[in-house]
Amino acid sequence: MVERTCEDCNASLEGRDPQAVFCKTCFAARQRRNRRDAYARWKAAHPGATRRARYTGTVGTEITCATPECGNRFIKRSGVHKFCDECRVANESYHDNVWNRAHPNRPFGPKVLALKAAA
Numbered sequence: 001m002v003e004r005t006c007e008d009c010n011a012s013l014e015g016r017d018p019q020a021v022f023c024k025t026c027f028a029a030r031q032r033r034n035r036r037d038a039y040a041r042w043k044a045a046h047p048g049a050t051r052r053a054r055y056t057g058t059v060g061t062e063i064t065c066a067t068p069e070c071g072n073r074f075i076k077r078s079g080v081h082k083f084c085d086e087c088r089v090a091n092e093s094y095h096d097n098v099w100n101r102a103h104p105n106r107p108f109g110p111k112v113l114a115l116k117a118a119a
């Protein structure tokens with residue numbers, strides 16, 4: 001078996017689970033960076049909004065649509081209500097699409113499958 005190393009720092013991945021592409025340190029760093037970037041993008045699209053208001057907020061209060069490009073304000077009707085009516089129907093798979101676009105080099109998915117095929 002070929003020795004696998006971290007894609008970022010070339011540390012040995014011995015002892016990591018077979019799907020791991022990054023060492024523990026780099027994986028955590030990437031998670032942190034991804035989260036921070038996602039928040040920064042959302043923040044830029046929703047000036048003045050707070051993280052707390054992103055998905056939560058109280059039912060009956062006005063919240064901002066969870067679609068970054070949208071920014072519509074609307075009255076929250078239920079606990080999971082976070083898209084405006086325009087976006088709700090159009091964006092059933094919104095999270096998948098955004099996630100896939102934001103993670104072209106994600107450690108899971110095709111890359112892992114390729115690794116498995118090569119093993």
Ligand SMILES: [Zn+2]
Nearest residue numbers: 006009023026
């Ligand atoms: Zn590493």
Ligand SMILES: [Zn+2]
Nearest residue numbers: 065070084087
């Ligand atoms: Zn919307």
